[in-house]
Amino acid sequence: LLKKMSRPEGRGSLRMAIPPQDKGSIVIDIGKVYTKCGMSGEPAPRHIIKSQVTVKPYGQVEDIWNPKYVNREELYLLLCRFMQDIYLKHLMVNAKDHRVVVVESLLCPTHFRNTLARVLFNHLNVPYATFVPSHLLCLFTIGRQSALVVDVGCSETTILPVYEGIPVVTAWQSTSYAAEAVQNSVKTLLLERAVVKSSETGQDKPVGAMKVDEVIEASIEDIIARTCFVRPQSVVPRKMPPDVHYPLNSKFTLVMDGHTRDHAADVLFEDSGDDQPLPICILEALLKSPVDTRRELSENIIVVGGITALPGFKYRLKQELETLVKDKCQKYCSSLEALAFRFHEPPAHANTVAWLGGEMPLLCVLLLKKRF
16 A cells, blocks of 8 residues: 555546545335335434335336336336435435445345445446345344344344344244234224314214224324233233323314223233234244253344334233243243343333444454455
């Protein structure tokens, strides 16, 4: 480098010889519904946006995970516009000056990963990029090498044991009971039990009689986050929580009863026959893990996903697990009865844990040294 800089070959050669200044890394977590993006060294993502793109000239909104984009060229054009929006509209940085950490699922489709890599290197000209599984990044936030990662996503819940930094893929478990199941359950309960109060007439009418389905559909995530919680497992009858009033717009107010608030997340824990509930999947993952790893995994459980931020979620999950392993009629009693279940509290909101693991300075140093 000193020889190149000492050569009198003009200012252009000197500028090319000087190594680019390290301006940090960009961390991008592309989820099915939301995408988190931000810079390394920051405590939280700068922006959480929808994983959608507005396509010109007609302005229709397209989902980047839409299965109809099997053709790689169509997906390439869609991801080009999506990544351009992230860099130029939201982060407002030059892609050539920053390394990229992409947080992905361990079972991310190969064609999606390859197409995204083409966009990063060919279209945006990023210097370095790495794709890291989200389940491994969650362990960075708690400083552990072994843990049982429970990721409650939008349409699927995945459970993956990680021991000494190595995913135990043979013990991978998944279930369709996730955030969408909770949303559908709340919608059903609202149609059956909730009423809508009109500010103009002052009358209360059932939700089905009012034309507010689209408003509730657009606000269902906010309704669950603000009003619902997870009730504890109890055989003793409990007093129902009070009703709440949720303003839908300037004209209508949704009156949500205590039963709906109390039973919103029951679908995740009760066996309805369609799929395995969340506690059963966790025990199955432990049962398929090596015997000498089960105790450490059960004592280091990390739960991530936006729906897990509901009050009482971890407490109810622990109750369900302890009840199942103590039940003599269950197959888990003989193998898992001696295990204790403990949950970690990551230093981030439940839906940004994987992103926080990807932006940690240690990973950025590894990027610079190993050049993933």
